[in-house]
Amino acid sequence: MSVVVVGASAAGFATAEGLRRNGYDGALTLVGAEPELPYDRPPLSKQVLTGQWDADRIRLCGQDKADDLGLDLRLGTPAAALDVAARRLSLADGTELPYEQLVLATGVGPRPLPGTEGLRGVRMLRSLEDALALRAELRPGTRLVVIGAGFLGTEIAAAARTLEAEVWLVEPEPVPLGVAVGAEVGEFVAGLHRERGVHLRTGPGAAVRDFKANAGEVEAVVLEDGTELPCDLVVVAIGSVPSTGWLAGSGLTLGDGIECDSRCSAAPGVYAAGDVASWFHEHAGVRVRLEHRTNATEQGLYVARALLGQAGEPFTPVPYFWSDQYETKLTAFGLLRGADEIRVVEGAIADGAFVALYRKGNRLTGVLGVRRAKSVRQWRALLAAGSGWDEAFADSPK
Template sequence: MASPDSVLVVGASAAGLSTVEALRRKDYTGTITVLGDELHAPYDRPPLSKQVLSGAWDPGRAALRTDEALSGLDADFVYGDPAVSLDAATRTVHTATNRELTADAIVIATGVRARWLPGTEGLGGVHVLRSLEDSLALRSDLQAGTRLVVVGEGVLGSEIAATARTLGVEVTMVGPQPAPMALQVGPMASELLATLHQDNGVRLRLGTGVVGLTETDGRVTGVRLATDEVLPADAVVVAIGAIPATDWLAGSGLRLENGVVCDSRCRAADGIYAVGDVARWHHEHFGELIRLENRTNATDQGAAVAGVILGDDEPYVPVSYFWTDQFDVKVQVHGIIHADAEVEIVEGDLSARRFVARYSKDGVVTGVLGWNMPKQVRQRRQDVIDGQSAAFASSLTGA
């Protein structure tokens, strides 16, 4: 298979940058264009809810690469011009400023957009956190000694709540799940996170939904719960998940269902691929379509797709990995944690709050979680790889 003469990466994201860097590492010498909807060069998003929000980092420190490193990639970076349509048959992208970009291979890396509570976008004091500007706008509101309500108890909501408390802000976290990150880490670890947040002064109003916000003169004043109670708020962060950024692909001919649907090589159509948060691909070991929203997958998937573009024929079968830093705790998860999984502490001590837990379902290890034990949990990642491989082999034999 001949390498394409030109590659267009739509999305100046971590996944898009990883694709470009991997192409050059693999000695690709063709033309590369990177189209970004933001005015910024590629930057890292995990620090937005932590170091940038707290003020520990200057915003420029979130940049993924220096200007010199980007220049060394010999790629044309086009910023501030969102893609508005794609003709998959001709591999042509049209942009908001009427650019028309055609390439032999197109990589879709447009990520996700934050989900708002209905009718709240544009209301003063209400924030989402996806972009650098979002983080700086929220930080500005928090500097006034704000009463903050975080709507959402997932990874992002939990991190924002923790960061805001370190700034001395009065914080309440609300959401339908019983504990912070219950869907991501299961009952045992989420209960520990609940204790961690409460010990640090976060008020938890979990297990109930939010039905709307109250406002006066165009600015938020409170959060109304399903119980009809109103929590007073000077600022609100909505952290209730994200939506794959695929609106611009309507009518493209691609299959769009909770992301850009791809085969096991992350190929959406002939010469068109998807990477990162927007990609929903066939994971051969699981035998189903999956989509991952985490920083590690963005990097790994970009590198994998670069290989496919240049002729590799290997399925993308990663072990999912994410981490979160909250207060003085680092939680790391390899694999998948099912709510009904069997849990075993295999390193450290639960009472000392330094441990590695291994999670199994139907006798197969599906995930490991480290609580302030980064080296040890990394070593236990192999347990997940072995379990995933065993489950795949079993599915092939019908055992």
């Protein structure tokens, strides 16, 4: 059997490593669009951006380990096309790779903001190169506007304030992270940023209307309410887009990512893992696509077992994620978006130490905590069991 893995980040590398760990000794090719060896992305908006960590600190493997794993590395060469029927992958340099089993772990790319094309001083953060370039431009007094107050935008704002930049954080939703974690927790996050001196603008009037530039260099962001924010730099962090454009005409079903069954199979001989995979989560009863670091590794390892006929049950993880906002860490399990109710069951949001549960219908769907990591972990078992809301309280951790 020959296996080709497209995507040399967390999910792709986990698949490759998992194959070797589980006894596969055949041909194994790892294709990556970036020239870098596999590395970890979450620190890009945190420790790498602040300068605490260098590039070597986030490597998932060095060349020696790649050699030990017997990887045929094709780095700096994006995939360009796929013929599922012929089981043939085409790379951007014209190389064609036949395969018996293919794993697609191409991740996501940053969502562009119309009007920024060709405008100097506007950045997006996805790669190590992006993070290092932005780090070199951030210094005390740099006027930075961060557009988008989701996880990435808020973490960039926090890192920039740590570097003593002057930061504006703009978001058309009522509060930062509101869509992801709910309004009350989002307001708590807003407070963390205000306390650190971030200028926060939210609501419809904070949508970006236009940019002002001088000789092609951005010099101000114009909001919908007419406010002008003078700036030296802009970072666009308005979400992501699954990296599937190159798969048009491949025969795969593409929607919000690569659509897979409950065992991460997208077609005969083709699997998907990580941020790009949209699969049916049998416990949740819905199709899921997760942009979480732990899911990338777990799903990559699951796909490795599936390729070897060792997977057994469908892939039904309890999602886990975290976010660092200055010295405050948010930790969560489950699916939090679209909750019908959010109930604080321990501590108080106003005190900055709490546990909140998330309900959809009559099911417990998620738990989030701040400075209550042990308590949050204790709720995980009830999420894994698919506990009902009332049963969750009857069986709640004591």
